[in-house]
Amino acid sequence: DVKVTQSSRYLVKRTGEKVFLECVQDMDHENMFWYRQDPGLGLRLIYFSYDVKMKEKGDIPEGYSVSREKKERFSLILESASTNQTSMYLCASGSTNTEAFFGQGTRLTVV
Amino acid sequence: GQQVMQIPQYQHVQEGEDFTTYCNSSTTLSNIQWYKQRPGGHPVFLIQLVKSGEVKKQKRLTFQFGEAKKNSSLHITATQTTDVGTYFCAADRGSTLGRLYFGRGTQLTVWP
Numbered sequence: 097d098v099k100v101t102q103s104s105r106y107l108v109k110r111t112g113e114k115v116f117l118e119c120v121q122d123m124d125h126e127n128m129f130w131y132r133q134d135p136g137l138g139l140r141l142i143y144f145s146y147d148v149k150m151k152e153k154g155d156i157p158e159g160y161s162v163s164r165e166k167k168e169r170f171s172l173i174l175e176s177a178s179t180n181q182t183s184m185y186l187c188a189s190g191s192t193n194t195e196a197f198f199g200q201g202t203r204l205t206v207v
Numbered sequence: 208g209q210q211v212m213q214i215p216q217y218q219h220v221q222e223g224e225d226f227t228t229y230c231n232s233s234t235t236l237s238n239i240q241w242y243k244q245r246p247g248g249h250p251v252f253l254i255q256l257v258k259s260g261e262v263k264k265q266k267r268l269t270f271q272f273g274e275a276k277k278n279s280s281l282h283i284t285a286t287q288t289t290d291v292g293t294y295f296c297a298a299d300r301g302s303t304l305g306r307l308y309f310g311r312g313t314q315l316t317v318w319p
Binding site: 126127129131136137138139141144146152154186188190191192193194195196197198199200201 | 306
């Protein structure tokens with residue numbers, strides 16, 4: 097079974113902290129994605145990566161950065177967390193033209 | 208911005224009624240995928256449609272891809288309480304970068 101694992105299920109951070117969300121996949125997928133999900137807004141793409149060290153901005157990249165040093169790992173970084181970044185964060189991986197596999201999600205609360 | 212329009216946003220039905228969600232794109236798509244997210248869960252892949260006019264069935268679920276490959280629908284016959292969740296379409300525009308464009312989803316509630 098394909099597995100996409102996110103490092104934390106729940107996270108509480110303080111405003112201004114630097115936050116790292118980690119995602120690991122075990123299927124050698126070239127593409128990895130970070131989404132945030134808010135009620136009524138669906139899945140909004142923050143960043144995606146189509147290869148090691150390669151990244152592309154999604155629809156809402158402001159306030160975020162990413163890192164992909166190894167094929168299996170894709171990290172989302174909140175440089176200085178703010179309360180409006182409180183959300184559910186979903187990582188996904190997949191190959192081009194095929195389905196995406198999602199992690200369980202990280203519910204981040206910034207206080 | 209919103210690349211794929213999905214309607215309705217919410218649908219409440221009584222068990223046994225039918226349900227349909229629609230997805231529309233302004234551009235021709237390479238393929239379209241459908242996902243289901245149960246309450247508290249993560250999106251799970253249901254199906255992918257590739258050919259113009261394609262129709263696929265999974266038990267009570269029927270998926271269609273329009274002739275122009277710009278729209279798609281998911282129809283559930285005789286809903287059950289296990290169908291509760293949010294259904295997303297995801298459009299593949301054929302980019303080699305593998306990006307999917309998700310609709311906002313239709314949240315289905317089924318009451319017994």
